[in-house]
Amino acid sequence: MNHFEYQGNDLYCEDVAVKDIAAQVGTPFYLYSHATLSRHMQAFTSAFASVPHIVCYSIKANSNLAVLKTFVTLGSGFDMVSGGELFRAQQVGCDPQKIVYSGVGKTEPEIEAALNANILMFNVESPQELETIDRVAGRLGKKAGIAIRVNPDVDPQTHPYISTGMKQAKFGINISQALEDYRRAAAMPNLEVIGVDCHIGSQLTKLSPFVDAIKKIRELVETLKQEGFAIKYLDLGGGLGITYEDEEPPTPTDYAEAIIEATKGLDVTLIFEPGRMMVGNAGILAAKVLYVKEGEAKNFVIVDAAMNDLARPALYGSYQGIEPVDRSTKERMVADVVGPICESGDFLAQDREIPAFKQGDLIAVSSAGAYGFTMASNYNSRPRTPEVMVKGDQVLVIRQRETYDDLIKGESIPEGI
Numbered sequence: 001m002n003h004f005e006y007q008g009n010d011l012y013c014e015d016v017a018v019k020d021i022a023a024q025v026g027t028p029f030y031l032y033s034h035a036t037l038s039r040h041m042q043a044f045t046s047a048f049a050s051v052p053h054i055v056c057y058s059i060k061a062n063s064n065l066a067v068l069k070t071f072v073t074l075g076s077g078f079d080m081v082s083g084g085e086l087f088r089a090q091q092v093g094c095d096p097q098k099i100v101y102s103g104v105g106k107t108e109p110e111i112e113a114a115l116n117a118n119i120l121m122f123n124v125e126s127p128q129e130l131e132t133i134d135r136v137a138g139r140l141g142k143k144a145g146i147a148i149r150v151n152p153d154v155d156p157q158t159h160p161y162i163s164t165g166m167k168q169a170k171f172g173i174n175i176s177q178a179l180e181d182y183r184r185a186a187a188m189p190n191l192e193v194i195g196v197d198c199h200i201g202s203q204l205t206k207l208s209p210f211v212d213a214i215k216k217i218r219e220l221v222e223t224l225k226q227e228g229f230a231i232k233y234l235d236l237g238g239g240l241g242i243t244y245e246d247e248e249p250p251t252p253t254d255y256a257e258a259i260i261e262a263t264k265g266l267d268v269t270l271i272f273e274p275g276r277m278m279v280g281n282a283g284i285l286a287a288k289v290l291y292v293k294e295g296e297a298k299n300f301v302i303v304d305a306a307m308n309d310l311a312r313p314a315l316y317g318s319y320q321g322i323e324p325v326d327r328s329t330k331e332r333m334v335a336d337v338v339g340p341i342c343e344s345g346d347f348l349a350q351d352r353e354i355p356a357f358k359q360g361d362l363i364a365v366s367s368a369g370a371y372g373f374t375m376a377s378n379y380n381s382r383p384r385t386p387e388v389m390v391k392g393d394q395v396l397v398i399r400q401r402e403t404y405d406d407l408i409k410g411e412s413i414p415e416g417i
């Protein structure tokens with residue numbers, strides 16, 4: 001359920017017509033519904049109400065400060081993966097004891113900043129990282145709370161680029177080696193082993209990979225406890241999928257039931273790092289049709305948003321819905337929806353049956369709230385889009401459109417060239 005619905009022929013976000021926002025901010029723009037963001041967070045937390053847990057929203061999915069603040073206000077913590085994300089978390093006043101830090105390439109300055117911020121836990125992804133965190137913590141006179149990110153070698157049955165929990169992946173430490181590394185960590189003076197972590201991939205539409213991973217991890221948690229490790233947290237990562245086209249992912253309630261059952265008796269606080277399911281269907285990318293070109297082999301609807309604004313179709317061949325902002329046209333056409341970028345991979349949809357759009361029409365690219373703006377670039381020197389949040393009848397511009405001056409910020413022309 002989300003709050004993008006038609007009233008008559010006009011697409012609305014909550015109480016505001018999308019066309020009115022386009023008139024105000026121009027196109028293209030990202031648009032998020034505050035009510036949908038809140039609803040998703042509440043659905044997730046209430047599904048786990050019966051067990052001790054912390055929700056650490058995964059910043060990378062959508063890192064706009066207003067989105068982060070919305071979640072913090074509802075009690076969320078964060079899963080972060082860089083110094084930049086820590087900075088964002090601090091800007092919105094997140095409780096550092098609800099921050100976990102994942103990622104295979106944490107630098108010393110980033111580790112130092114996270115220790116100084118007093119975050120809850122580092123999800124450690126390699127034996128060398130253990131040593132580095134121990135050294136940096138020693139230098140600062142601090143103890144670092146750590147979990148090892150365990151790679152359980154489970155197939156998440158998702159796109160290979162976003163599958164992380166198989167042994168071919170760069171992520172985590174193989175489950176067969178994890179116990180040994182836990183023992184090594186226990187001997188390091190500046191580390192405090194407090195958890196076990198696992199994240200197997202993104203856009204999962206079945207429960208079985210989550211459950212299979214937990215079965216493997218459970219054994220490790222039990223062994224660690226028997227050996228005297230004080231494992232307080234079991235971080236199960238994110239990964240719950242959403243409907244882009246016709247997928248039927250588990251609901252938060254189904255997911256919670258399966259997880260609660262699979263972790264029964266472990267006596268730990270569960271940590272979750274949901275990203276996509278919180279924000280994906282809470283956002284659209286709105287764009288305007290520049291040209292409709294009828295070709296011999298294909299028709300093209302050329303819009304003013306492109307792969308630099310929304311990379312997912314170009315990067316993963318992924319499906320994003322294309323909806324009219326005014327649905328009064330009943331005629332249909334089959335076309336590629338493409339942007340102005342000079343790449344043949346610059347498409348938002350291919351061979352798609354869509355309304356017979358005309359020059360000047362507005363389109364909504366649906367399910368664009370996750371990994372949309374956060375993966376945008378300035379390729380072809382295109383200023384990045386504004387981001388707008390609607391809350392009831394309020395239109396809140398939460399990021400301005402970039403200017404040409406923003407594009408060249410930090411560049412210089414050295415004398416003599």
Ligand SMILES: Cc1ncc(COP(=O)(O)O)c(C=O)c1O
Pocket residue numbers: 058061079102103199201202203237238239240273274275276277
């Ligand atoms: C460590 C980690 N946690 C959480 C997430 C969020 O995943 P999702 O957006 O699929 O919920 C990701 C991305 O897949 C991740 O790499």
Ligand SMILES: N[C@@H](CCCC[NH3+])C(=O)O
Pocket residue numbers: 060162202203312370371
């Ligand atoms: N960027 C990916 C998800 C990456 C998940 C990161 N851990 C997507 O759009 O589907």
